[in-house]
Amino acid sequence: xxxxxxxxxxxxxxxxxxxxxxxxxxxxxxxxxxxxxxxxxxxxxxxxxxxxxxxxxxxxxxxxxxxxxxxxxxxxxxxxxxxxxxxxxxxxxxxxxxxxxxxxxxxxxxxxxxxxxxxxxxxxxxxxxxxxxxxxxxxxxxxxxxxxxxxxxxxxxxxxxxxxxxxxxxxxxxxxxxxxxxxxxxxxxxxxxxxxxxxxxxxxxxxxxxxxxxxxxxxxxxxxxxxxxxxxxxxxxxxxxxxxxxxxxxxxxxxxxxxxxxxxxxxxxxxxxxxxxxxxxxxxxxxxxxxxxxxxxxxxxxxxxxxxxxxxxxxxxxxxxxxxxxxxxxxxx
Amino acid sequence: xxxxxxxxxxxxxxxxxxxxxxxxxxxxxxxxxxxxxxxxxxxxxxxxxxxxxxxxxxxxxxxxxxxxxxxxxxxxxxxxxxxxxxxxxxxxxxxxxxxxxxxxxxxxxxxxxxxxxxxxxxxxxxxxxxxxxxxxxxxxxxxxxxxxxxxxxxxxxxxxxxxxxxxxxxxxxxxxxxxxxxxxxxxxxxxxxxxxxxxxxxxxxxxxxxxxxxxxxxxxxxxxxxxxxxxxxxxxxxxxxxxxxxxxxxxxxxxxxxxxxxxxxxxxxxxxxxxxxxxxxxxxxxxxxxxxxxxxxxxxxxxxxxxxxxxxxxxxxxxxxxxxxxxxxxxxx
Numbered sequence: 001x002x003x004x005x006x007x008x009x010x011x012x013x014x015x016x017x018x019x020x021x022x023x024x025x026x027x028x029x030x031x032x033x034x035x036x037x038x039x040x041x042x043x044x045x046x047x048x049x050x051x052x053x054x055x056x057x058x059x060x061x062x063x064x065x066x067x068x069x070x071x072x073x074x075x076x077x078x079x080x081x082x083x084x085x086x087x088x089x090x091x092x093x094x095x096x097x098x099x100x101x102x103x104x105x106x107x108x109x110x111x112x113x114x115x116x117x118x119x120x121x122x123x124x125x126x127x128x129x130x131x132x133x134x135x136x137x138x139x140x141x142x143x144x145x146x147x148x149x150x151x152x153x154x155x156x157x158x159x160x161x162x163x164x165x166x167x168x169x170x171x172x173x174x175x176x177x178x179x180x181x182x183x184x185x186x187x188x189x190x191x192x193x194x195x196x197x198x199x200x201x202x203x204x205x206x207x208x209x210x211x212x213x214x215x216x217x218x219x220x221x222x223x224x225x226x227x228x229x230x231x232x233x234x235x236x237x238x239x240x241x242x243x244x245x246x247x248x249x250x251x252x253x254x255x256x257x258x259x260x261x262x263x264x265x266x267x268x269x270x271x272x273x274x275x276x277x278x279x280x281x282x283x284x285x286x287x288x289x290x291x292x293x294x295x296x297x298x299x300x301x302x303x304x305x306x307x308x309x310x311x312x313x314x315x316x317x318x319x320x321x322x323x324x325x326x327x328x329x330x331x332x333x
Numbered sequence: 334x335x336x337x338x339x340x341x342x343x344x345x346x347x348x349x350x351x352x353x354x355x356x357x358x359x360x361x362x363x364x365x366x367x368x369x370x371x372x373x374x375x376x377x378x379x380x381x382x383x384x385x386x387x388x389x390x391x392x393x394x395x396x397x398x399x400x401x402x403x404x405x406x407x408x409x410x411x412x413x414x415x416x417x418x419x420x421x422x423x424x425x426x427x428x429x430x431x432x433x434x435x436x437x438x439x440x441x442x443x444x445x446x447x448x449x450x451x452x453x454x455x456x457x458x459x460x461x462x463x464x465x466x467x468x469x470x471x472x473x474x475x476x477x478x479x480x481x482x483x484x485x486x487x488x489x490x491x492x493x494x495x496x497x498x499x500x501x502x503x504x505x506x507x508x509x510x511x512x513x514x515x516x517x518x519x520x521x522x523x524x525x526x527x528x529x530x531x532x533x534x535x536x537x538x539x540x541x542x543x544x545x546x547x548x549x550x551x552x553x554x555x556x557x558x559x560x561x562x563x564x565x566x567x568x569x570x571x572x573x574x575x576x577x578x579x580x581x582x583x584x585x586x587x588x589x590x591x592x593x594x595x596x597x598x599x600x601x602x603x604x605x606x607x608x609x610x611x612x613x614x615x616x617x618x619x620x621x622x623x624x625x626x627x628x629x630x631x632x633x634x635x636x637x638x639x640x641x642x643x644x645x646x647x648x649x650x651x652x653x654x655x656x657x658x659x660x661x662x663x664x665x666x
Contacts, residue, residue, distance in 0.1 A: 040489055092451045095428065115492060118425045118451055123485035125455075129462055129478040138469055145462040152456035156373055159448060 008330075009323040011053060017316035018061040021072070025057055025079060032080045032131055033124075043120060047087060055216070056082040056187050059324070063191035063205055065317045070194035074135045078194060082187045084128040085148060089179075091121035093155075140190040143206075147186030154178015163243040165265040169250055173214065176221075181213025188212075197312070204311045208321065211305035216328045218298040221246035225282050226291055227332070237278040243268070247294055248285050255288045298329045341663075342656040344386065350649035351394040354405070358390055358412060365413045365464055366457075376453060380420060388549070389415040389520050392657070396524035396538055398650045403527035407468045411527060415520045417461040418481060422512075424454035426488075473523040476539075480519030487511015496576040498598040502583055506547065509554075514546025521545075530645070537644045541654065544638035549661045551631040554579035558615050559624055560665070570611040576601070580627055581618050588621045631662045 015022045026048070033044045057079035064070045064078070095117050125148075132141055158175045161167050188209030192202045224239045225248045239246050249268065253261050264284065267277045285291060302325040309318055348355045359381070366377045390412035397403045397411070428450050458481075465474055491508045494500050521542030525535045557572045558581045572579050582601065586594050597617065600610045618624060635658040642651055 035486065037486070037490065039493055040486070043489075089455075092455060095448055095451050115428055116489075118428050118454075119485060119488045119492060121451075122425060122458075123482070123489060125458065126478065126481040126485045129474075130482050133471060133474045133478050136471055138466065138471070141466045141474065142463075145459065145466050148459040149456070149463050152452060152459045153368060153370070153373070155452045156376075156449075156456060157370065159452060160372055 009320075009327055011058075011327065014320045014323050014327060015058055015061075017320050018058070018065055021061050021065075021075070021079075022054070022058060025054060025061075025076070025083075028076050028080050029083065032077075032084075033127065040123075043116070044124075047091075047120065052083075052087075054083060056086055056184060059184065059209065059212075059321070060187050060191040062317045062321050062324070063188050064194045066312050066315050066321075067195040067197065069196055070191075074137075074194050075191070077131050077135050078140065078187075078190055081128040081131045081144070082183065082190075084124040084131075085144070085183060088121040088124040088128070089151060089155075089183075091117045091124070135194075137193055139193045139202075143186045143190040143193070144183075147182045150178045150182035152178075154180075154182070158244065161245060163269055164245055165249070165253060165268055167245040167250060169247070169254075172245070172247055172250055176214060176217040177210070180217040180220075181210045184213035184216065185209035201312050204308045208305045208308040208325075211301045211308065212325055212328060215298040215301035215305065215325065218247055218294060218301065219328055219331065222248060222291060222294045222298070223333075224248075225285060237275070240268070240278050240281065241273060247297070248290055249281075251290045251293060252281070252285050252288060255290065256284075260284075295329065302326060302329050342653075342660055344391075344660065347653045347656050347660060348391055348394075350653050351391070351398055354394050354398075354408070354412075355387070355391060358387060358409070358416075361409050361413050362416065365410075365417075366460065373456075376449070377457075380424075380453065385416075385420075387416060389419055389517060392517065392542070392545075392654070393520050393524040395650045395653050395657070396521050397527045399645050399648050399654075400528040400530065402529055403524075407470075407527050408524070410464045410468050411473065411520075411523055414461040414464045414477070415516065415523075417457040417464070418477070418516060421454040421457040421461070422484060422488075422516075424450045424457070468527075470526055472526045472535075476519045476523040476526070477516075480515045483511045483515035485511075487513075487515065491577065494578060496602055497578055498582070498586060498601055500578040500583060502580070502587075505578070505580055505583055509547060509550040510543070513550040513553075514543045517546035517549065518542035534645050537641045541638045541641040541658075544634045544641065545658055545661060548631040548634035548638065548658065551580055551627060551634065552661055552664065555581060555624060555627045555631070556666070557581075558618060570608070573601075573611050573614065574606060580630070581623055582614075584623045584626060585614070585618050585621060588623065589617075593617075628662065635659060635662050 029048050030045070033041070033048070035041055060079040060082060061075060064075045129145075132144055154175050154177065157171075158179060161171065161175065185206045186209070189202050189206040192205040197205065221239060224236055224246065227236045240249075245268075249264075253264060256264060264281060267273065267281060270277065305325040306322045309321055312318055362381050363378070366374070366381070368374055393412040393415060394408060397408045462474075462478075465477055487508050487510065490504075491512060494504065494508065518539045519542070522535050522539040525538040530538070554572060557569055557579065560569045573582075578601075582597075586597060589597060597614060600606065600614060603610065638658040639655045642654055645651055
């Protein structure tokens with residue numbers, strides 16, 4: 001891939017250097033989850049079939065293959081563990097939504113309500129740590145447990161700041177550092193241990209992951225306002241309806257005069273916002289150039305991520321990691 | 334403590350050999366939770382002030398002091414970590430109840446609904462693993478991560494078997510092994526690593542914890558039917574109302590003829606059971622001698638637990654562990 005190729009690379013092209021390992025992951029997910037209870041297996045099968053980009057495991061594979069001495073089994077373990085942790089977080093994030101929707105009779109609430117999501121998340125999370133312990137590397141355990149603590153902290157912060165239209169860009173970055181970038185940073189650092197990199201490269205890989213993760217989440221939050229219906233994985237407007245104060249809202253409020261700012265804040269704080277409110281806000285963001293500004297901010301984080309890789313040896317995997325940094329900025333889904 | 338003293342020992346007497354360390358734990362809980370976000374600290378302070386018996390940390394202290402060579406700091410770390418994991422489980426267990434109670438306006442649901450319990454639990458759980466990683470002993474990490482996986486499995490099984498009046502004693506024991514006994518077994522084994530015990534003693538300590546944990550949970554489930562209002566930590570009848578098929582229900586159904594059995598099962602499956610239903614079932618259990626039978630079963634598990642300790646060296650701590658096995662059978666709260 002040349003510089004131009006990197007900008008336009010698809011996830012498929014990016015995963016090329018680790019194609020066989022990446023394709024085999026779906027099987028490993030299943031193997032590492034298998035229990036002695038068929039009904040638990042079928043619950044998890046359903047979760048795993050839901051798919052996802054497998055973004056974190058792909059990073060693990062690419063980082064760990066930047067040098068050629070990592071144990072393939074340990075790479076799989078780490079790739080599986082970080083995806084399980086990510087899936088657990090998604091399940092726990094869904095809890096409030098689910099408990100809103102699934103009201104009704106008492107028994108059904110037990111079977112399909114909030115609790116199964118919480119417990120399935122706990123199970124995935126516990127399995128992830130068991131698998132990490134099997135690798136037997138304390139550096140990896142430290143990288144991932146630090147990341148998960150930071151994630152939980154970020155999620156709590158995000159919740160505390162729901163509906164707070166006074167949230168600053170700095171506070172926003174603090175939240176997404178925790179809830180998204182920390183696990184990506186920890187995954188890259190942990191994979192670096194598998195490749196047996198020196199401490200300075202480990203730090204660089206963590207720095208890469210941190211900035212890549214910030215860029216990734218900033219674009220995710222952007223897509224929540226710009227995505228066409230049906231293209232983006234989640235419904236556009238979800239953050240808005242849940243009162244999450246993300247970068248598009250913060251930058252819009254910053255650019256507006258105090259009168260308009262008050263009006264937007266009021267819409268945002270309405271008890272029952274409707275799709276028209278969302279469209280109105282989205283149109284204002286577009287007019288104020290908020291979307292372009294955000295893409296530019298994401299690009300800066302991605303460039304910082306790429307630059308951090310210079311210290312690691314050249315390889316196809318490293319080229320893919322650089323391409324990944326650009327991919328997250330320009331992706332549409 | 335003589336044999337008679339052991340039977341009647343209070344938790345205070347049992348904790349005597351590790352009194353100073355046990356008293357200092359409340360401070361350690363606080364120190365290990367402290368974050369840079371005051372509002373998170375105050376949430377956790379509230380949780381910790383809720384108290385609890387600190388049963389698992391006390392076991393850690395007693396096992397780890399059966400020999401005199403464990404690092405005091407590592408003992409504290411393990412004691413704190415297992416209590417954090419236990420607290421996280423309680424928080425996640427509460428989720429369904431909370432989401433029932435806390436309905437209402439959209440913002441309040443975000444702040445006081447299911448989500449904070451889930452996230453606070455995740456935070457405690459993550460911190461626990463970080464603290465365990467600080468100890469730097471892979472045996473301990475394996476013991477605890479195996480336990481937490483088993484816990485999550487037990488919780489899922491319990492949920493799947495809600496309202497299933499066909500649940501057998503064996504299936505019940507499988508559930509409580511996971512949800513309660515596994516963490517107690519893992520805590521004892523992990524503390525054994527700190528004391529630098531040989532593998533055969535580690536196994537014996539795990540066996541002690543497993544049987545102690547079963548006895549503990551069996552009595553917990555008994556107290557849910559027998560406790561006087563205000564004495565037991567939780568309201569009597571909670572399991573019944575939640576459709577949890579525990580040992581009192583299973584043994585009652587076993588002893589009844591098919592006609593009465595059908596009637597009890599129908600009460601248990603009612604959409605909205607009332608306190609009278611609970612009193613009716615409780616009275617039948619009393620008449621059929623179910624409560625005495627259960628106390629006897631718990632006693633057998635506790636005796637098995639005590640016997641497992643014979644392999645470890647005599648010490649005040651070991652005597653307390655034996656007394657603990659009896660305490661869990663005869664406790665009223």
